[in-house]
Amino acid sequence: MTRKDFQLVATVVSSIDNIKTRNQVALNFVSELHKQNERFDTIRFLSACKVDSNEASVGPSDDYHLSRERFIAP
Numbered sequence: 001m002t003r004k005d006f007q008l009v010a011t012v013v014s015s016i017d018n019i020k021t022r023n024q025v026a027l028n029f030v031s032e033l034h035k036q037n038e039r040f041d042t043i044r045f046l047s048a049c050k051v052d053s054n055e056a057s058v059g060p061s062d063d064y065h066l067s068r069e070r071f072i073a074p
Contacts, residue, residue: 001033001036001037006033006040006045007048009029009033010045010048010049011048013025013026013029013049014048014049014050019052022049022050022051023051023052025049026045026046026049026051027051029045029049030042030045030046033045
């Protein structure tokens with residue numbers, strides 16, 4: 001994928017009105033896009049998606065959500 005593609009995805013995700021849904025979709029894209037490009041800038045992408053960092057870190061305390069949180073903020 002190119003930078004233009006990443007920007008398109010971030011634009012679409014940032015247009016989601018429901019904050020929790022937007023955060024979840026953005027985090028799902030982060031984990032998949034990082035697999036496509038190991039140099040993928042997670043923080044920049046989440047910022048472009050207008051993810052609320054307070055909401056993004058709140059969630060069930062199972063392994064899946066904890067691993068995502070560690071991935072974003074090691």
